[in-house]
Amino acid sequence: MADSDIVCISPIDGRELVRRPIMSETAIDSTIASAREAQKAWRNTSLSERAGKVSAFLDALLAMNQEVVPEIAQQMGRPVRYGGEFRGVEERARHMIGIAEKSLHPIPADDEKPGFRRMIKREPVGLVLVIAPWNYPYLTAINTIVPALMAGNAVLLKHASQTVLAGERFQMAMDRAGMPKGLFQNLHLSHDQTSRILGSGLVDHCNFTGSVSGGRAIERAAAGTFTSLGLELGGKDPAYVREDANIDHAIENLVDGAFFNSGQCCCGIERIYVHEKHYDRFVEGAIDLVNTYVLGNPLDETTTLGPMAHKRFADLVRQQNAEAVAKGAKAHIDAKKFPADAGNSAYLAPQVLTDVDHAMSVMREESFGPTVGIMKVKGDEEAIRLMNDSPYGLSAAIWTSDVDAAEAIGEKLETGTVFMNRCDYLDPALAWTGVRDTGRGASLSRLAYDSLTRPKSYHLRQI
Structure with a gap:
């Protein structure tokens, strides 16, 4: 197996199912630059426009269910009789779309002062990297992808090699929904390339779901960059x-x-x-x-x-x-x-x-x-x-x-x-979070929007 390839070996028969070349460094830098550019325009669109695009993406993804179910079985072994993950995907996505306006609405100051307008607004962090696992390749990724886009961010997705086709399905659905070019991009990356992206401060937030050792590697890679992290790790x-x-x-x-x-x-x-x-x-x-x-x-x-x-x-x-x-x-x-x-x-x-x-x-x-x-x-x-x-404590x-x-x-x-x-x-109405070695941060619920945005205070005095 070439070091430049991502390979999925099917657990059904131990044979190679999918092989994809990893991206070149030039392609990575170009992709990140285009995502930054797309995010500048996206953050200025209305919440209703974002909701329409994200909902169209969801509809396009759900329409793929018949093809996705056997793909999941081939990639990671879940029986087709259970019908995939899209019931939960739809529930979570529609909930996060539905609460976006309330969750992102400006927060007025606790006390009123005559002659002043004081509030806290939520602004997108910018560029969000989602590193998704193989065990629930759609459910886990959707937890961050949808609220990140609704909050006005651009999203990069690096999926596990075991479920590389899931990442490509996300991209296909985004493209079919007419999502702005560059706003969402599925990347085929090696571990070293992922570490470089984090260590260079090229993204503003990273959500990782995986092992405890993987979470520690993410923290080490991002150390000193002040990139915020959401980590869902092990459990017992x-x-x-x-x-x-x-x-x-x-x-x-x-x-x-x-x-x-x-x-x-x-x-x-x-x-x-x-x-x-x-x-x-x-x-x-x-x-x-x-x-x-x-x-x-x-x-x-x-x-x-x-x-x-x-x-x-x-x-x-x-x-x-x-x-x-x-x-x-x-x-x-x-x-x-x-x-x-x-x-x-x-x-x-x-x-x-x-x-x-x-x-x-x-x-x-x-x-x-x-x-x-x-x-x-x-x-x-x-x-x-x-x-x-x-x-652990999930x-x-x-x-x-x-x-x-x-x-x-x-x-x-x-x-x-x-x-x-x-x-x-x-x-989806409750925060998904953990304690101890299970990680830090929260996804889903209105709290998910806190990690995908930053507060900006307005103290406006009238004279």
Whole structure:
């Protein structure tokens, strides 16, 4: 493989699916210059005009769904039966378009002073670089692309090599919508080129979704440039099933939350704490449900669990499972029931582990795969302590019939989002954020516009 190429290897069969040459340095500089020029005009357009163009882009993207669904399966392994990501894409995009006027409206001074006009306006930061991941190639990117454009910015997109076609789909939709030339540009960049762009201060804001190590590399590259950063990094999201939970609902939703997309979800459930009253029933129900999964080719409509995006990701989960069993955990799923898992490919059988503890990496380090550990707890205090025993903090889910109890527990959890009786979902009206090694900054909600704009104060005195 040439160093100048970006290559996607399909997890379906390990064969090369897509190859693209990386951009030349001259092309990069020209692209950035054209984006700057386009942004000068775009920032002066009305919000209604921006909304019309961004909505046209969204419509053009949604019209590609039939082609996109199998492309996602081929690139990163999600089964076609689930129909892609565009329902969530549309929900998030239309919400952010809808709240733009209110979110970007000038903020009057807290107190009135006769003879003065005082306010804070929101101005676009300028040029926004979006570095998008492969696990949800459209959903994650849309979180920043739409509000960035609505706020009056230009956008550069660097997509993961595993989902290089998603970046090209974004560009195609922008072009079909008649977006101003240069305002949005999809770039094929190497890691070194991305670091150069950040280190040279050529962009004003960067949003990165990926690993903790990747986030640290982004911070190092941007150090000293004063480029603002939004980082959504690792997670080890917990769930707690209380004594008053609807146990059948909890089993169904938590199994889906742990194994959908082969566990490759930023806010997927990776560890479950169950009240001792429900523990045996929960474990039995979870095992029964997981055993109904069909591991296979994601292009097959009968497949409910596709391969992981790459063999090395599957190997990491295999290592975590093996370590847990070696330390005394019990593995409940017989891999032989999932013949597609030959032990040496991206195809990995799901696994449910019990007799686990926090000395095992599967309960503390990100798995990002189809495995989950289940622990018995005596009550809220023990569950809270264990849920907080993690270097990450993206979301946490509580299964209970008591809303007040869920809120009270949530106040003690060190996390970005607290769910009750659901998981693995982003509400576009709420900020998507994390604590600790999960990152910094916020996307979605009106707070997303704060990171994509800068305040400008007006203190106007009449004489």
